[in-house]
Amino acid sequence: MLFRRENKLPQTTPPSPKGHALCLGLAIVAAVGCRQRDDRTSRLPDRDIAEASSPTETSNLGLQPELTESTVVIPLDKLGLADARVGESSDLSTWTTEQWSSAIGQQLTVIGEYLRSGTDAAREKLEPIADGSFSGRLRPRTLQNAFQDGVIGVRRQTRAQSAEEPLNELPGHVAFAKTLDELRAPLQAAHHVENHFKVIRITQDSPTRFGSRILFEQHGDLDGNSVQQRAFWDCTWAIGTDRTLQIASVSLSDYEETTARVPPAGDTQPAHLFTDCTQHVLGKNSSFAEQLSQSTDHWLDRLEFRYGIDPGAWLGMALGDVNGDGLDDVYVCQPGGLPNRLYVQQADGTAVDRSQDAGLDWLDHSHSSLFVDLDNDGDQDLVIAVKAGLIFLENDGRGNFQVAAVRSVPQSNPYALSAADFDADGLLDVYVACYSQRRSETDRQFIQRPIPYHDANNGGRNQLLRNEGNFQFRDVTNVTGLDGNNRRFSFAASWEDYDNDGDIDLYVANDYGRNNLYRNDGGSFTDVAATAGVEDISAGMSVTWGDYNNDGWMDLYVSNMFSSAGNRIAYQRQFREEHQNQKTLADYQRHAKGNSLFVNMGDGTFQDVSEPAGVTIGRWAWSSLFADINNDGWEDILVANGFITQQDTDDL
Template structure:
């Protein structure tokens, strides 16, 4: 198979295979990805000061020249990294100059915590002299490995222990912490390290997400994550530490005064099963030329070579679908690629490898496809293909399990993001819901704010945006093709959000498929199916969520007979620190502040009930900190009959340390 023998997608009105966009889709190269969600520290500084109100753009100060900042960074490079105009990033993002002492302290505390992390990552006994400069003379701390741990899960695969400090405990009723002084900190760290015997590549990371200033001390709350492969198997620890620090004047680093462990969780995989999953990518795909030439190069490589400048091209969001397309009982993979790269169809072989066959099957389209479904939409017993590209959906039938043939291309809003299929009208065939993000033909440079937040008008509201692209419901009419029935069935209600994902499920147990739509920058939708017509009941069902919805999945996680829903959002340590400070949006109403604070909280788990009103169990279930979460899926990982949760997270890694 030749990788250069690829096809562009067919147009909606002919057999030609090159649909053209109707308008310019350029996007300014200087887009600052960090501010897409508005939760990066600089973004919240600007917002809190009113800089981003009603069309005003954040302006870089012009009175500080980048040349004035000549101090080297740790790696010897000039400080500042990225340069905006004549100003370095470090000068723009400097909380000590912007009146944010809490952020300045978070930076300084973070530097001290990084020193502790480096000591732990050495996986060797910590000596007192290495921590003497970290501790105040009055330092004391809890055991960092709480002795009161409770075993919550123990089977052949996993052993999980937890500790949570009783919220009703008062300091007066607690015993004196057993560790004090620099020697105490060293001893506490060594006790923690004892759970990682003969550790290989121990990882340790702190995330400060709360800062409270006092007169002579500061309290921070931070997550601590440590993991390593040990002689006993894999060990992972996640904890919350509450730390009291000294509050020194000037640039003197703060010192630890007290460490309290608020909660702690340790997961152990025994030696005989030292991992849950194995990365088999190379073993399965390496024999295909496209593995080295395309798949291993990474998004940054292709961004430098693409003329496309849409926002989501720069985020790397193509989709994937899995199904048995050739009827051999083995699951195959259809992979959408970046703009200009042909989509791939990998056929699963009996030896476990996969062979790339997109050209032979006629589906190696090159036009920025964003999502795919392998479903039997023509009801002939095999898996057909639906692929979303910018401006429409390609519908191809599976012919004799040997090739796909395009039957129809349905036009939609231009900025299509994802697809979800179900038989909403119970007529025996699958219908398709199409999620869209931006409205119109996309954003050109003149429509993009420096921050990266959509600027399609002064009515854009960061926490409740309502000027996104319209979603579509395509009804399957059999031989007559697919028909857009969005307005006819009531799905035009609240249909101008920035939608990224949707999932069908009969949440009310009445026999038909309802629809949850996860939206960025604001409220989600829950459309209840009432005999083939839909009503948005998100508000009354208490599922509006109002955050950065990027993925959604259903399951009955508590096995009570009512479906529950998990929504992937974004957890931001900076957002949690800043949005809870009294000076942040000081003139805003409490309700508005809560909405913004919600944007930083992270993932959401909503428990279904018989009355149709959902209960938010996110905190209780400890699922909020999914980091920069994208897709998620309920799946029973350890085959114990309970639905577990897998959350895909992360983002593009740049060479500049200031680049998210």
């Protein structure tokens, strides 16, 4: 997601490792089963509509079981819910909003089909969907230019356009089809169109009507350019006399249309900001075809679990110039039992696998790695976070590495690495973000239980390792003040002098709760996240600093998890109504909100500008980065998201 500002591998057993693979399992198990009829309409239960719930309650009106049957099996003990009553019933009949969401999803499938194809057959299926009095418009008549350079153009609706004259002069289904035609007009000649919908809010207006907020996204490729559309639809749905579900009105907000055009001297291929060049860069290496191009499922079937293969890998990579030729090289971390890979960049833009020659084909499950000059000799050394602890490798300047030190992390599993000279002694120090405690400390649970789920304080213990020289490191976490609030489920950490006082400060993004901002005062740290306004209680997974408004103060972007289901459920009265105070409820609601952008106010505090900036919905955002991708002097935001690598209809 992109936010713009205005050696042969074995088939059954691995090669002998350089070091013993020390394993600790970490996985997430979820089972979701569903069955849906292929009806073109959604019907309500065969009972008297008068028995439906009142406008202030949403617990009695649902969908007919034979239309949609859903079973959600949630292993609450493994997910770590402190109170199993949160989800003691897996029957969606107790959650009317989820039944409505399922029914809306069926209607959106029909709408999406028409937007993609525009065929008469798809158009016929629209008639039962629209209420006879339908009104609304899905694409503004005029759009305002928001951004334009040589390649990218962005146009948006103005606030006044949200109240445009509706299409009331036509019958409901005709008006509905017409507004869909207007929406698909920019993609009329597209070679390929994809669209996606997310139901992110449900509200009840009356016993026979309810509302929904839907995120709509569509894109397609045309000769010489590509088009992307994005908007929120605030819809009203009518429950018909025959129990069918029909769209009665739609109000459009935040409509945005982006076009990428090929420069005049370019070819006629569709324009994109980025082009996938993986095959060109790595394709000549046997390790690419035999290892990296294979799915996790492929290796789960071929490697023994004792080697450390893990379906939920959470693996990173490192960039650095290992041989001093001025070209960046890449080190790719791999699951246990598969060798890590070092690809060295060549002058022609390709990369050559030098993992074995460089001494970096480790088989231990490696969560992350970091190229960094630890001995001040001018070359990039390497730190690898494996399940047992840390491996420090010294670079000879030509891209050959030898083990210089090994350090265990006995209490926790090291996940992410970051380096900075926190005490200004001229040597780079290493901060180790640790997600969870080791299995022996958690009663041999397969996955550690965060307690409480929304504000857990029983995770791993992060470490600050002071560089003493000659690859000797000392744990100074406690004496520097970094052991305060240090039992979170930490995914990532990043250093930056946010207060412009000359020393480097530290932000830690934590899963299941609040984050840390450790202010550095001459080598001593204080957690000021709460007073600075950046605790950001959520599912923190990454953090990046950048001066996005060019005011001289570094701003903060934190990647979390946007959940459409969470946004629907957490705002319903039924959601733990008897057990939650308003503060806890607000924490749960924020947990589903998505990513956060904090602008630095210059006085030690930050202001949350996520929603007005339009940067919250980054899906499950595992990583993010401020970067000026078009060289216009303004920081843009890149977000890496998803969860399941193979094709899946419910992919996040």
